[in-house]
Amino acid sequence: MATSFIVVLLFIALVGYTRLAEAVSENPTASQIRFLLDEDAALRQKLHTRIQGLRQSVSTLNASIVPCSCPLPTTPAPRTQVSYTGTLKSTMSSLNAASVFNFTGDLINVGAPYTPHDAHFVAPVSGIYGFSLAAYMSPRYYVYIDLLKENAPILHVKTGHYYSGSTNRQVNLGTNFVLTNMTKGDHVWAKYSGGSAYLFGEGVSTFSGFLLYEL
Missing domain, CATH: 1.20.58 (Methane Monooxygenase Hydroxylase; Chain G, domain 1)
Structure with a gap:
């Protein structure tokens, strides 16, 4: 100027x-x-x-002129992405409390939270997670399955064909969903808790988990 x-x-x-x-x-x-x-x-x-x-x-x-003492902008840490869905490939029989449910059909395993060798979902980071479980049964059978987090039930599914007193009840597909707080390293898995000791697969019985947000 x-x-x-x-x-x-x-x-x-x-x-x-x-x-x-x-x-x-x-x-x-x-x-x-x-x-x-x-x-x-x-x-x-x-x-x-x-x-x-x-x-x-x-x-x-x-x-x-006063020199700028403002901190330089920092690049935000990349958001952790965790999502899993697997289906049961085939029917399981002779179920008991030690049975392992390997939901490895049509697998989506972003972030690798699911470990097929023990059928556990392991939280890679601490945060709020969502889980769903669907169990499919044909008439004449019923099954109770729990979803455990560190051996504590967080979700229950009941399905099948059964009698309650004189009432005939039939539910072919049972589903449930839960949000839970997970600490890094926590395990979640499905466990048989009662019924006819059968669980039908056919790609219908499904287990899913995902990270909603980190804590």
């Missing part, structure tokens, strides 16, 4: 000086030449004074 202003002043001075020179170029006299020289000296002095003032203003502005 200061440089532009100086250029403008120089241009004005040059124009004025040129016009005066033109006016006396034909028959210059000593007084006219003296006038031009004095005018030139006056313009030079004005420009010098103006330049000095601008330099002082720039120096004052530079001195008033």
